[in-house]
Amino acid sequence: MPLGFVFGIPAPLLxxxxxxxxxxxxxxxxxxxxxxxxxxxxxxxxxxxxxAVSTGFAMVRII
Structure with missing residues (x-):
């Protein structure tokens, strides 16, 4: 997860x-x-x- 932040991936997507x-x-x-x-x-x-991943992506779009 810290590497995701380094690469600039938004927290909701992580x-x-x-x-x-x-x-x-x-x-x-x-x-x-x-x-x-x-x-x-x-x-x-x-x-x-x-x-679970699909639900996570759906929640990111809603929130």
């Missing part, structure tokens, strides 16, 4: 994208995630992350 930066769902970077990539329990994480 808040909106926080759910995407606060987890491993977008990157799938460690062993159990890679092994479980085809399982049905993997779907809720990325879906929740996408919904």
């Amino acid at each position: 808040i909106a994208v926080w759910p995407a930066a606060n987890g491993c769902f977008p990157l799938r970077a460690y062993g159990p995630f890679i092994a479980a990539i085809d399982h049905s329990f993997m779907l809720p994480g990325p879906v929740t992350t996408c919904v």
Whole structure:
């Protein structure tokens, strides 16, 4: 987040994208995630992350 401020990204947008930066769902970077990539329990994480970021962007436009 401090690097976002250095690059001049507005604070509301940084808040909106926080759910995407606060987890491993977008990157799938460690062993159990890679092994479980085809399982049905993997779907809720990325879906929740996408919904949270979309909601954040919508709230930024409203506020």
